[in-house]
Structures are given as C-alpha cells and as structure tokens.
Amino acid sequence: MLRIAVLASGRGSNLQAMIDAIAVGTLDARITGVFSDNAAAPALRRAVDAGLPARALDPKSFAKRSAFDAALFGQVEASQPDVIVCAGYMRLISAPAVRERRGRLLNIHPSLLPAFKGLHTHAQALAAGVHEHGASVHFITPDLDGGPVIAQARVPVLAGDQADSLSRRVLAREHLLLLATLRLFAAGRVALLGEAIHVDGRPLATPLQLAANNDFP
Numbered sequence: 001m002l003r004i005a006v007l008a009s010g011r012g013s014n015l016q017a018m019i020d021a022i023a024v025g026t027l028d029a030r031i032t033g034v035f036s037d038n039a040a041a042p043a044l045r046r047a048v049d050a051g052l053p054a055r056a057l058d059p060k061s062f063a064k065r066s067a068f069d070a071a072l073f074g075q076v077e078a079s080q081p082d083v084i085v086c087a088g089y090m091r092l093i094s095a096p097a098v099r100e101r102r103g104r105l106l107n108i109h110p111s112l113l114p115a116f117k118g119l120h121t122h123a124q125a126l127a128a129g130v131h132e133h134g135a136s137v138h139f140i141t142p143d144l145d146g147g148p149v150i151a152q153a154r155v156p157v158l159a160g161d162q163a164d165s166l167s168r169r170v171l172a173r174e175h176l177l178l179l180a181t182l183r184l185f186a187a188g189r190v191a192l193l194g195e196a197i198h199v200d201g202r203p204l205a206t207p208l209q210l211a212a213n214n215d216f217p
C-alpha cells in the first residue's frame with residue numbers, strides 16, 4: 001500500500017480528495033501524516049477530522065529555511081512515506097531537502113506547465129488569452145514549478161470566464177488528476193530515472209493526459 005505524506009498550507013481540498021478516495025477504496029494508499037507551515041490551515045482540521053496525524057511547524061521559530069526544512073522533513077520522514085505530496089504547500093523547499101528526496105516529492109500545480117508558473121495562474125491564463133488551461137502533477141526539483149511533469153488535466157477556457165469560475169473548474173479536474181497519478185504510484189508504475197520519468201519501464205516523452213473517464217489512456 002502506498003504511504004503518502006501530505007504537505008499543505010491552506011484549504012486542503014486536494015487532501016480531502018485523497019482522504020475520500022482512500023475511504024471509498026478508489027485509491028489504495030494510506031496517509032502517514034499531514035504537515036503544515038501554517039497552524040491555522042483548514043487542511044490540518046480536515047486531517048484531524050479524518051483521524052490522521054496532523055503537525056504544524058512555525059517557520060518564524062527557525063533562523064533559516066534550511067533549519068525549518070530539516071525539522072519539517074524530520075517529522076515527515078518519521079512517518080515513513082513512500083511519496084510526499086505538496087498539495088497547496090506554499091513554502092519554497094530548500095534545494096538540499098529537495099535533492100535528498102528526488103523522485104519522491106510531488107507537487108500539484110494549477111496550470112499546464114511549463115505555462116504559468118508561480119501564483120495566480122488562473123488570472124495569468126485569462127490575461128494571456130489561452131483557450132485551454134488546466135493542472136499538472138510534477139516531480140519537485142530545485143527549479144520552482146520546473147520539475148518533470150508526470151500528468152496533466154486540460155480544461156477549456158469558456159467565454160466570460162473569470163479567475164473564480166475557471167479556478168473552480170480546474171480544481172475539480174485537479175483532484176481527479178492527483179488521484180489518477182497517485183494510483184500509478186500505488187501500482188508501482190512510475191519512476192524518475194535520471195532526468196526522465198518512466199511509466200511501466202518506458203521513458204515518458206510527453207506528460208500523461210487525463211481522459212474524460214478520469215484515468216489515463
């Protein structure tokens with residue numbers, strides 16, 4: 001069974017999607033703990049409500065980012081996860097902490113990377129006038145939002161879309177994308193070998209695309 005640690009700073013809807021999928025048996029996994037840099041994160045409340053270990057660490061009590069990360073990942077690794085999912089985790093992770101966990105650290109980002117890195121991705125997409133937007137699950141590398149992309153979900157931009165309406169539609173697909181990607185990990189089908197993602201032992205030329213049936217073709 002795939003052991004997942006979750007890092008979250010805010011709302012926690014992706015966390016909730018994982019909790020719910022595990023509960024109904026559509027994701028064969030166990031959440032080893034939920035870890036946050038924000039004691040007030042609703043994600044922590046969701047964890048507690050689901051009976052999961054929930055921990056918050058205050059970055060302000062650490063002199064340096066690296067010291068915060070050492071403490072945070074000390075707790076994360078103590079829960080013995082196979083993978084660590086950043087699900088709305090808003091802090092930059094120091095490069096050494098990222099490198100030590102190469103191939104085990106995942107992020108979900110609300111855009112079709114490499115387009116629209118950083119914050120306010122829905123507003124960025126609308127400002128750019130694209131017809132298609134979406135979400136990506138990628139391996140984290142020291143290059144922010146720049147690590148190899150495993151899978152994406154595409155969402156059409158509709159006439160009259162505002163950042164709010166677009167973000168709601170992307171979020172719904174994003175949850176399904178994250179779950180489908182984690183099912184691949186649970187089945188042992190994904191690995192990062194050197195710079196290349198391998199799925200079923202073959203290098204992945206372009207990110208997997210979530211199909212209408214919420215799975216990969």
Ligand code: GRF
Pocket residue numbers: 008010011012013014015043087088089108109110135171174
């Ligand atoms: C999501 O849009 C995710 O892609 C981004 O932060 C948001 C987190 O939402 N990284 P939630 O906390 O999971 O509801």
